Structures are given as C-alpha cells and as structure tokens.
Amino acid sequence: MVWLKLDLQYFAADEKTEKATPKKRQDTRKKGQVPKSQDVNTGFLLLLVFGALFILGPYMEGTLTGMYKVAFNEYIHRELTEEQTHSMFVEMTMEISKIMAPIMGVAIVAGIASNLLQVGIMFTGEPLKLDLKKLDPIKGAKRIFSARALVELMKSLLKISLVGVITFSIIWINKDQMMMMSQKSVEGALAFFGTITILMGVDSALALLLLSVLDYTYQKYDHEKNIRMSKKDIKDEHKNIEGDPQIKAKIKEKQRQMSASRMMSEVPEADVVITNPTHYAIAIKYEETKSDAPFVVAMGVDFLALKIKEVAQSHHVTIVENRSLARALYQHSEVDQPIDEQFYKAVAEVLAYVYQLEKKI
Template identity: 80%
Template sequence: MLYLKLDLQYFAADEKTEKATPKKRQDTRKKGQVPKSQDVNTGFLLLLVFGALFLLGAPMKATMTGMYEHAFQEYIHWDLTENHVHTIFTEMTWEISKVVAPIMGVAIIAGVTSNLIQVGVMFTGEPLKMDLKKLDPIKGAKKIFSARAIVELVKSLLKITMVGSITFAIIWVNKDQMMMMSQKSIEGALSFFGTITIIMGLASALALLVLSVLDYTYQRYDHEKNIRMSKKDIKDEYKNIEGDPQIKAKIKEKQRQMSASRMMSEVPEADVVITNPTHFAIAIKYDESKSEAPIVVAKGVDFIAQKIKEIAKANDVITVENRPLARALYKNSELDHPIEEQYFQAVAEILAYVYQLEKKM
C-alpha cells in the first residue's frame, strides 16, 4: 500500500495540470512554438489581394491591353534581330512588372501583417535545425491518427465546403448574365467576368477570416495544452532560476560570516560601545573628517553582542551601558551609516563622557 501511495503521489506530481510559467512561454517562443493559424494568413492575403485587384483593375487592364495593342501594331512588323528581341523583352518585362508588382507588394504586406498580428516580432532559427526525431515513422503515424490531424481534416473539409458553396452561389445568381456574354463585346465580357471573380474572391476571403477566428481559438487552446507544466516542472524551473535553496542558504550563511568578520574588525577603531548590557551592543565611531554625525561600525544581539564587548575590552574601547539607547540604535540604525538625528544629543553626551574619561586616563 505504501508503494502504491508513493507511485500515485509521483504520477500526480508529474501530471501536467499547471499553466505554463512566463519563462516556459519565453523558452517555447524561442523555439518557434507559438499559436498560429494559417487560415488567418490565407484569409487576410485573399482579402487584400482581391481588394487591390478591385481598386487597381482598371489601370491593370489598360496596361495589359496597351501592351497587346503595341505588340500587334508595332512589334509584329519588326525584323527578328538581336537588338529587337532585347528591346521587346525589356519593354514587355517592364509592362508586366507594372501589373504584377503592386499585387506582389500587397501580398507581401498581407503576409507580414497577418503574422505580426498573431505572433508579433519573432526571429528564431530553431525550426530550421536538423532533427532526426522528426524522421521517426512511429511518431509520424501517431501524428496522422492524432486528434489534431482529425481537427485539421474537418477544418479542410469545412473550408472546401464554404468556398465551394460561395462560388457556386455567386455563379448561380449570375448564370443568366453569363449565358448572354456571347452577345456582348470582349471588353464588356472581360469586365463582367473580372467583377464576378473579385466578388467570389472577396466573399471567400471573408468566409475564411470568419473560420480563421475559430481556428486561431483552437490553436491557442492546443498550444496552451501542449505547454502545460507539472508541479515538479515548476519546482525544477524555480530551482534553476533561483538556485538550490540549500546552496542559497549556505551562500547567505557565508555572507553573514564575512559581514560579521568585517564588522568585528571595525570594533577596535570604535570610540565607544553602547550596551544593553547583556543582549545588545552597538559600536560607535565619530570621525569629523568623514562624517558630521557618529557612525555605527558594528552592532549585534546576544552572541554577537558578547563578541563585540569582548573585542572592545581587549582593545581598551570604553563600554557604556544605556539600555533604551542601545535598543533604539540597534533597531533604527544601519551599519556604516550615520545615526539618525534624534539620537545626536544622547550619543554626543556619551562621547563627551568618553573623551573626558580618556583625558583623565
């Protein structure tokens, strides 16, 4: 029963039920693991591209028709020489660039913007590193039949259904006009089909954006689930950040010892030691060239207080008993700092008494 209880406690501690800590999130982000929906990129890209086509359609059409007119009116009469081919290629490339460049620019802006909206600014090379574990066929099979794969399949079917339904509906509504395009001019037919294409693109983009909201919500949920931590993970992370508590305790103890050793070395230079007399001891030094007020060079209670008094006695430093002043100075004064103004008079009287006593001695 004892072993069973210990095993249950171990599994409970190792179960990933806790939210990820900020450090875990930061480390995961450095590896390129962030919640991201490709549908947001696709929907945003389609929306901006078809929007650009809607706004720039007329200039693009004028450029393309002008290019064809120029080709069949002038280029067709040129002799086939090296210079003429170079000229035709250069001019055609320039005209095509004027048509394609704005759309490519909008596509790049859409891609960058959609990624910034989702993950912000992030540069990492972790996903590009070679990882032989990705070639494991067993893990690959598990991914194929995992819950995530099923969600992706359902999502793909839903996208195909939505886009197909929207496209079919728009074509069905405009089927009568399409049948009459044979009676229209080429320019009118191009204008009609261009408008229909842009409407289908914009409608599909909006549908994908609506779907992307649901997909992004799921991606965030799945990401949060994957980066969950166990209580043991949180404790281990805390130890790595803050250090082992036992080591920290040893370091603090060593620092206290060093501080006490340095403090004791200042006692022989003190002018007076004010005591409780048994529990508190405060060593005071007044050096007019360094400070306008007396400075506390050492203080302590119980064992440390006894050590201060022993060192003071061994170095002929006068000890004065003043219970309330000793308690107040210990509580309200810092090492190597001047005493507070409210204790000036009391300490000045003690120093005056010590200086008179030293003169007599």
C-alpha cells in the same frame, strides 16, 4: 500504503495541470512557438488581392489592351532578329511588371499584416535550426495519425467544401448570363467574367476569415495545452530564477559570517561599546577625519552581542550599559554609517564620560 501515497503525490506533481508562467511563454515565443492560424493569412491575402483587382481592374485592362495593340500593330511588322526579340521581351516584361507589381505589393502587405495581427513583432531563428528529431520516422508517424492531424484534415475538407459551394453557387446563379456572353462584345464578356471572378474570390476570402476565427481559437487552445506546466516545473523554474533556497541560505550565512568577522576586527578600534546589557551591543567610534558624527563600527544581538563584548573586554574598550540607547541605536543605525541626529546628545554624553574615564580630555 505510504509508498502508494508518495507515488500518487509524485505523479500528481508531474501532471501538467498549471497554466504556463510568463517566463515559459517568453521562452516558447523565442523558439517561434506561438498560436497562429494559416487561414488568417490566406483569408487576408485573398481579400486584399481580390480587392486590389477590383480597384485596379480598369488600369490593368488598359495596360493589357495597350500591350495587345502594340503587339499586333507594331511587333508583327518587325523583323525577327535577336535584337528585336530582346527588345520586345524587355518591353513586354516591363508592362507585365506594371500589372503584377501592385498585386505583389498588396500580397506582401497582407502577409505581414496578418502575421503581425496574430503574433506581433517577433524575430527568431530557432525554427530554422537543424533538428534531427524531426527526421525520426516513428515521431513522424505519430504526428500523421495524431488528433491534431485529424483536426487539420477535417479543417481542409471543410475549407474545400465551403469554397466549392460558394463558387458553384455564384456560377449557378449567373449561369443564364454566362450563356448569353456569346452575344456580347469582348470587352463586355471580359468585364462580366472579371466581376464574377472577383465576387467568388471576395466571398471565399470572407468565408475563410470566418473559419480562421474558429481555427485561431483552436490553435490558441492547443498552444495553451501544450505549454502547460506541472507544479514541479513551476517550482524548478522558480529555483532557476531565484536560486535554490538552500544555496541562497548558505550564501547568506556565509555573508553574515564574513560581515561578523569584519565587524569583530573593527571592535578594538571603537571608543565605546553600548550594551543592553545582554541582548544588544553597539560599538561606536568618533573620528573627525572620517565623519562629523560618531559612527557604528559593529553591532549585534544575543550571541553576536556577546562576542562584541568579549572582543571589547580583551582589547580594553570601555563598555557602557544603557538599555534604551542600545536598543534605539540598533533599530535606527547601520554598520559603517554615522548615527542618526536624534542620538547625537545621548552618544556625546557617553563619549564624554568615556573620555573622562580614560583621561583623554
């Protein structure tokens, strides 16, 4: 039963039930793994492009009409030579570029804006790195027949059906007018079909944007699910960030030992050691060239205090018992730092006593 309980605890610790930590989110973002819906890109692209077509329609019509006029009024009378053909090709390419450049510019802006809206500014080369695991046929088959692939299939069918219904409905509503276009002028027919095309495009784009909200919600949910962490993962991450507690404890212990060793080497140079007498020991030194006030060269409690007193006795450093002063100095002083101003008078009296005792004055 004990082993069974331990196994259950182990599996529970490995179960990914916890939300991702900020560090895990940052790491996945660096790898290019962010919630993102391609439908947002498609919807924005279609909406802005068809909006640009609606606004730039007259300009495009004028440019195309001018191309036709030049072609049938000028180019048709030119001699068919290499130079003339090259000249006509360059001129036509420039005119077509004038038409296509604004549309391409709008498409680029739409692509950048839709990505910034979803993931913000992000630069990473991780998705471009060669990963042989992606060529694994077994994993590839699992992806094809996974729940995610089924969701993508259903989503694609829904988009195709929705766009098909929208375009068919618009055509069906305007079918009578379409039948009468043979009685209209060429310009009138082009204007009508252009309007119908833009209407179908804008309506389809709005429908895709509506679907993209649902798709982005699903993508975000799926992303959060994929980056979930187990309690063990969180603990390991904390260890990596903060360091293993056992190692940190050993380092601190080593630092304490080094600090204690250094302090012990300074005790023989002290002028006096003020004690509690058993729990506290503070070694004080006064040196005019180093500090205007007496400073602490070593201090400690319990075992360390005992060691300080032993070193002081072995080097004939005077030990003075002052319970309240020793405790106060320990609480308000730092090693290698001058004592606080509030202790000047009390320490001066102790030093004066020591100097008299040692006949230094």
